[in-house]
Amino acid sequence: MTRSTNGRTHIMYFETLDVKVENGLASLVMDNPDAGNPMGETFCREFGQAAAELAKRSDVRAILLSSRGRFFSVGGDVGLFLRDLDAAPQEVLNGTYNLHMGLTRLLRMDAPLVGCVHAAAAGGAVSLISHCDIVYASRSSRFTAAYTRLGFTPDLGATFGLASRMGPARAKRFLLMDESLDADEALSTGLVDYVVDDDEVLERATATAESLRQGPTVAFGHIRRLVARSPTTHLETQLEDEAQCLAHAASTADAREGIAAFTERRPPSFVGR
Missing domain, CATH: 1.10.12 (Lyase 2-enoyl-coa Hydratase; Chain  A, domain 2)
Known part of the structure; x- marks a missing residue:
């Protein structure tokens, strides 16, 4: 991680994330677009580090979560398991520890969390979005459970966040049936709060985060x-x-x-x- 500070703007650069705090608004951007923004070993570690840095700051009053590239995030890095199946259980524990600690730190903060989903999200990315206080989705976005097709169970608090947003029965169906929802379907289940045109989604999400930044x-x-x-x-x-x-x-x-x-x-x- 490298840092850059200029007046009221503080920027942290990671391999897979860009984090900027400006006038009380923190922007957390998943930035590994060529690979589909996977939640691999590096991302898990850096997400935990970024969350810890934000949690320490007293000036953060709202957080905007977004990503760059063709996908919002493809979810977990399946390549991790292909490299060494025997080592996979321990790698999972290491990765989820960093992810879960990062999420816990963000949720303990006073600052509201706004999600901006501009494209397809799968697995852990859907789990992460379910914990946002306000979620904007583009009309072309899609949300896929993507756990049971690999024989896996959910992580990143999916069984809590999805149940909170969808209701327990609907969340269970989404996960068990490995469903894939388009933006309007996600809206009807409560997974997202607003569906807007693709070219407006970031602007709308940013405006909401900025409004919350100015709140109590x-x-x-x-x-x-x-x-x-x-x-x-x-x-x-x-x-x-x-x-x-x-x-x-x-x-x-x-x-x-x-x-x-x-x-x-x-x-x-x-x-x-």
Whole structure:
């Protein structure tokens, strides 16, 4: 990884990723287009490193996940298994550890995560997208489970993220039947939130990420975590958690600004604290 800093712009260059933080908006771009942006050994390691770097920064208020090339991502690197089948189990453990730690760090942040899918996504790429708070998909995009055809089970929290977005029964069908969904089908299942023309998808996703960047970041973080915990939390516990989160949010500078802006009948100018 190499770094470049210029004023409010901080750029991290990896072999398979480009990461830029500018004015509070982090852009995480999968950038191995010639190979289809596979989630191989290098990507897994670098994704974990990039997530750790973003999680350490107090200025990140929104994250935009996208990719370059003909594919959004072909998913896992099958070539890894062709090289040495006997070593595959340990390689899987090593790779998923880095991926899963990276995802966990991103989901623990207050910053909302916006996904931009411009083309076909498969396997782990679909899993990753399922954890985004808002997902934009181009009309030509496609989403394929791509696990059971190899005799594999899901990773990157697919059984959590897909179940959260689609519902458990629909997610199970998608995975068991190794389904492939076009953009409109993905929209109808809840896997994506918006389907837009191919030449507009990045612009629309960026605009949403920029809008979220200007929002009450602490409140966003509480909302993300409360919703994520809700399926396995008793109502009484959830109510108490909501009360505690609301009390904390009410103590922030953004809450003071929000109330002031409301009474003064002007748009709020949040600072993320």
